[in-house]
Amino acid sequence: MNVQTTLSIKVKEAILNHFSVELPTVEFQPTRKDFEGDITVMVFPMLRFVKGNPVQIGQQIGEFLQKEVDAVSGFNVIQGFLNVVISDAYYLNFFKDIENTPYYGFASEQQKDAIMVEYSSPNTNKPLHLGHIRNNLLGYSVAEILKASGKKVYKTQIINDRGIHICKSMLAWQRFGNGETPESTGLKGDKLVGNYYVAFDKAYKQQVAQKIAGGIDPKVAEKEAPILLEAQEMLQKWEAGDKEVVALWKTMNGWVYKGFDVTYNNLGVDFDTLYYESDTYLLGKDVVEEGLQKGVFYRKDDGSVWIDLTDEGLDEKIVLRSDGTAVYMTQDIGTAIQRIKDYPDIEGMVYTVGNEQDYHFKVLFLILKKLGFSWSKNLHHLSYGMVDLPSGKMKSREGTVVDADDLMNDMTRTAAEISEELGKLEGYTENEKQDLYKMIGLGALKYYILKVDPKKRILFNPEESVDFQGNTGPFIQYTYARIQSILRKAEEIGVKGLETRTAQSGKHLEDEVSGLSMDSGSDTILVADNSPDLHPKEKELIKQLQLFPETVQLAAENLSPALIANYTYDLVKEFNSFYQQVSILGEQDELKKLLRVQLAKKVGQVIKSAFGLLGIEVPERM
């Protein structure tokens, strides 16, 4: 039982004893730094139930707590705030408990029910850009956070591999490509295909301009440009299964996938299962038919099928065209149901999609609910704000995008410049250095994006490079590296009570976290009768460590990696302050020295765990 729960019970008891009143709840908050104490009991809310002077009530509760609860070593009352001082022994005990917990902060038992997290889901006609990066980082991180909170998670994406957009690239390639391939040009496949998408747009605009110059109405010109008509024709051929078109489609999508794989790999994201729109775009029609029977949908005279959501404050929405073909909504209904069929343990889904589709998902979830699917109540749209440039929106066709690969390379290069200037990497091979630069550059980028509340839009200025100082990924990575440096030295000089086992630097977080865990045998020392007094900075650190598990849960509930990022920053700030103020290895008292080394080690583990949830790696040195 944690202190807060104990205190809550005891506060109620105190009120019952003194006033014969049963309090429904007790409110707490961390004590502000400028007052003495660790946890503050709010007296004000009790005044609704207990008549009296808040200071006196606080005083009475305080006295009761001090007498009844071992962990309470003191208190003070200021206005309606009862500041409770928690004993060093309690914090030492707590730290002893978590010290050997390898997955500290992560839910120990996995729930049986699974949740599917969809993210990325790009079109296959152009390379990934900064907007996709935000999507990928959010989706990946939320999936990891959900896992840590005890959920079983499937990561997926639905790849938009068919439609007019890819036909445009295909047509332009046929027309202007001269048989170019990624191999012949040395270009990444997605880049090559993207170039033809741009080429299409250029040719299209020329044709439109020509028509307008010839006196044709602009709106008609836009619809009747020959190259557009050809693209539409190509799409029809594709749907009809035309061999030549399908073969080209497969080839060009194949190029794109190879390119995407490189980008995903560099970005460090992955998927457990993939869905392709070419497989799912016909799904959902039968469900619409069933819905018609049930009266959820209705058919208009022209044959199109609709749902009336005006009762819910929304509009009418089409779910099937008059010619019987599926719209986006039809597919999404079908795909959702298909996923449940494929993975029967799924009890909920998270869709990582930009906030421009808020309305779409509101409608989708409502339709699924009306169709009577029990899991519809566990559908979440992880809606995030757009990433805009100072010049405005990013537009692939106009070439105003920040390319994902370019951006990652730029970040790595900047990290390399800074690292080389600082010159702390003596003894590292060139490969090790490159890996480290990438780790730092990506750490900066990922943290920069993930620390912001998902629902807020991000203004990204490519001119002002992402910071490497202050509240940044590299700052946190640096602190981790510092801690590892201390731990290496601690082993060298042989700190008493510290196991000399070295941490394995495996690739997986799980391996490393458990690899880092300390052997037992040192625990009893901490709470011996003559326990050392805690330095205020040590106490603050333990308090911050204590918050990690609840932060993970909160982040999972809110689907917000930003909460993890901000927590980690606070922890690291606290550690650096501690590091600055007290000497760890220079401490004369062996017990204190051991405690500090162990604290540093635990902070390092939590940094690594937390950053793992953000998809950010941490270095041994930097």
Added chain:
RNA sequence: GGUCGCAUAGCUCAGCUGGAUAGAGCAUCUGCCUUCUAAGCAGACGGUCGGAGGUUCGAAUCCUCCUGCGAUCACCA
């Protein structure tokens, strides 16, 4: 026009279910490297929390209205 979201220091952002004097980073200025990594620490400067009402013992937080910005409202995806 209807609906949804956002608005906090010069800039970028925190602020948990309402609680004490609204916090960080960047930028500007001051100190601190012969002691565990200065990508650091300590400090200064900087705010009518978009505006106006309301609820409450108490509002950046909840409600209403207004302003500004963004998104969305297609037999597009």
